[in-house]
Amino acid sequence: MNAARVILALIFCILFIASYFTNKYVLSNLKFTFPTIFQGWQTSTGALLLLVTWKLGLVEIKGFSRSAAFSQLPGSFLFIGNIYAGSKALSLLPIPFFFVLQNVSEVFAFLMVAVTHREKPSWMKLFSGYIWASVHLFCVGTYKVFQKNTKTSHLSDLEEQFINYMTSALLLASLAYSTGDLSGALDFPFLTSYRFQTGCLGSAIFGFCLMLATVKLKGILPQEHCGVWCFLAKVLASGLSLFTFNTVLSPETHFCVILNYTGEAFFVYSDRFH
Template structure:
């Protein structure tokens, strides 16, 4: 791997960690519990920034045909479920727990592909699946104070993440690039979340939020939108520059970095028991084995 790719990967890890930290800060520390408003702000800002960067010639977006846009709509609805449920889960769970449960989305996608394609998985892949499921279940059993709401939203989140991966794999078309798919996701999410914010009363509730005019709230929301957009661009660039195997390695390292730093920061006040620490380590070991099990067929 050359120096430019290493720098790109490090930039990706930086934005990955910063994005989750700012989201966690707004959702948990500031307790802004209005995901329709929060995610609507992020997706509308993302759509606007994507348009600006396109007009400046920094990214390439071709003309979107109506048929191509409609073909992406199922994925856009899964994307909305992903970010909405993910916000609810992240607001209730520590960052390491969130990643442990999110990793189960790989199992969900793997099981769907295995059943539909009638493939016989290697035994190491099955072992990694057991490690991921067992560690995630153990985290929930040994930390019941975060359930049922936190674990329920995390389950919806991992379902949407896994289903979106299957959707991308089975319906990926040359008509849309990754950035064009993301632009459709942004626009669809902005429109739907705006209507939901009004119909559910989140808009009036957000206007009464005690910290609405505070500097920390404005800084956190602005940072979350910018870091999320930069993370999206870095992710697209990383996938275009590295093989899926190398991308998986950097995603894995980014999660470890974010989890480890979240335990060191007093802001999040995360304390883990020895049993929970072992479960998290087992989960990451299962993720690593899952990523590399194909080479042992």
């Protein structure tokens, strides 16, 4: 791997950690428990930044037909479920255990693809299976299956993300009003504080930059190499979170986290021979 690819992968790891840490700070430390507002802010900012960078010629979006946009809507709804449930889960769970539950989606997606494509599953991949279930992992896993089986393959990753951003921002805005999150957020005690505003701004910018870095990384590295760097980013984020946030893990949870990363290491390693 040349120096440029290593630098990009390291930037990805830094943005990965920064994105999850700022989200965790706003959701847990500042206790901003209004996911429709928080995720609506992030997706609307992401859509705006993607539009601006496209107009400036920094990223390439070729454009898409109305039918292609409509065919992406099931994926967009799964994307909304992913970020909404993920926001709620991240606010309540330590970062290491949040990644444990996230990895269940990988197993779910793998099993679904194995069934739909009638592939013989690898025992090494099944070794990393878990029995927990949640809305977050269901949406993440189902979205990955949707991406593998969708007929909108002519849409680029950035075009798909732009549709997801726009759909999420519009739907979450309406949900924020109907659920009362909007009025609750206006009464939030930290609303005018520098820490809250900095955290929200950082979460949106880091999230957008992480998305761009992820798309770029997938474009220049093989899938198995991307999996290695994503695994490294998760391990670093989990380890650093123990010193950054007030995280108390029981011996059982420590064992679960270690078992999770052992399983994921096998999963990543097995990709080399898939």
